[in-house]
Amino acid sequence: MAVLGRPNVGKSTLFNRLVGRQRAITDPTPGVTRDVLEGELDLGGPRVRLLDTGGYTLGRGELEREVSRRSLAIAGSCDLTLALVEAAGLTREDQALFERLRRLPGFPDKVVLVVNKVDGPKQELELGEFQALGFSRLAPVSAAHGRGIAELKRMIREALEREGGTGAVKPEAAEPEGAEAEPAETEPVGAADVLPSAAPQGAGARKTGAELRLAIIGKPNTGKSTLLNRLLGEERALVSESPGTTRDPIGGTLRYRGRTLKVLDTAGIRRKSRVSEPVEYYSVNRAIQSIEEADLVVLLMDVREGVSDQDKKIASLAVRAGRGVILALNKVDLLAKTKGELRGIEERVRFDFPMMDFAPLVALSASRGTGVDRLLAEVLEVGRQLNHQVPTGKLNLAVKRWVAEYALPVRGKNVKIRYVTQTGANPVRFLFFVNSLRQFPQRYLQYLKNRIRADLGFDRVPVDISLRES
Structure with a gap:
C-alpha cells in the first residue's frame, strides 16, 4: 500500500502515524521525502506493507520529475493507494495527480482519498468539493493529532479484503544501471545469488544468528544509493549527482548464500560546520543512529578521493559501538586503466587508516556491479565473526x-x-x-x-x- 500526494500535505506524518513510530522525517519544507520508505501497518490480520513515496509534483526539475515518475509507478503496483490532499482545498497539483490516478488499473476501488488536516467536526462539514471527485472511499483525518485514523484503518482493511490483497508490493522492474558489466576480477551479483524481497526496516534488538543488518554510510555523493539499488535489484533510492539526495534512511532485504541481509542507505555525513538545513541536520543524526541499529557498516568512499577526516570519524563511531566495518572504495570504473593504480590507492588507504587495519577493504563499482559479490562475501564473514563465541x-x-x-x-x-x-x-x-x-x-x-x-x-x-x- 502506498501513500501518495503533492508535497507538504502530510504524507510522512500520516505514514508515521500509521506505522506507529517516526520512520520518515517531517518538516514544513516541501519535498523532504524523496526516496521510498517502508513500514509495517498492523490491522490485526496479515502484515500490510506501507510505502511512503516521494510524492507527485508539477516541478520540471530532473529530480522532481524522477520522484513523481517513481511515485506513480509504485502506486500502480500496489493493492491500495492512499491519495492524500489538504482540507484547505484542492490545488492544480492535486487535480493533475487525480488525472494520473484515474488511468491506473482498478480505479477507483484501489484508491482511498484521504483528506488531511481535518481537525474538527466543522471541517468535516466542508468536504463537498472532495466528495464530488468520484472516489468511492473518502477518509477525513488529522495525521498530526490522530483524529480519524482508526476509521481510516477500518476502511483500509475492508478495501484490501475486497480486493483480495495483503498489502504486498510488486516493485517496478528496474533495469540495473550499467547492466552490461565489463569483465572484472569478480562477477557482478546475479539473480541466482541475490533474491531481493522487501521487508519493514524497523529497529529492534540485534539477535545472534538472525538477519544481518547492514548500514551503508559515507560522505555525500559517494554512491550509497547506487549501491543500495544494485544490492536490491530495484530502484529504492534516488540516484543523483547532487550531494544530499538521500535524507531518510531507506533500505530493503535480500538473500545471499542462504543468509538474510537487511540493508540501509543513509544520508551522507558531512562535517557539522557544513550541515546548515534543519532537515539535513536531522538526516545526519538519523544516519548516525543507523550505525547503532546496524550489525556492520559499509564505509563507502570515492576511490578518487581516498580517506578523509570525516571517514575516520565515521569509522571511529562504528568501532566504538562495536560494529563490524568494511571499507569500500567505489567508482573504480572511473579510474584510468593504468596497471597498479588501484593497488597504490589501496595501499594509501591502509596507510591513512591505521586504526582500521583489521577491516576488510573492497574495491567496487556500484554502477557496473563489479566487486559487489566480494563485498557481500565479506559481509557474511564479518557477520560470522561478530557472532562467534569462544568456549x-x-x-x-x-x-x-x-x-x-x-x-x-x-x-x-x-x-x-x-x-x-x-x-x-x-x-x-x-x-x-x-x-x-x-x-x-x-x-x-x-x-x-x-x-x-x-x-x-x-x-x-x-x-x-x-x-x-x-
Missing part, C-alpha cells in the same frame, strides 16, 4: 599460552591474569580478571587484542577488552 576453557588455555610467549611487562608486584571469559558477541567483548587494575600495563591490552584476532577467529572485527580486579 571459556579454550580461551583460558590460549591466554596462558600468550602470556608464556610474551610475559606481562611489569616491575615490582607480580601482576597476573586470573581468568578470562567472553562476555558478548555482536559486539565482541572479553572480560579479563586480574589481581591488580592499577598495576596492569595498558599497552598489554593491544597485544591481547591482536592475539585474540589472530588466534581465535576475530581478524575482521573490532574487539573490546575490559579488566576487573579479583
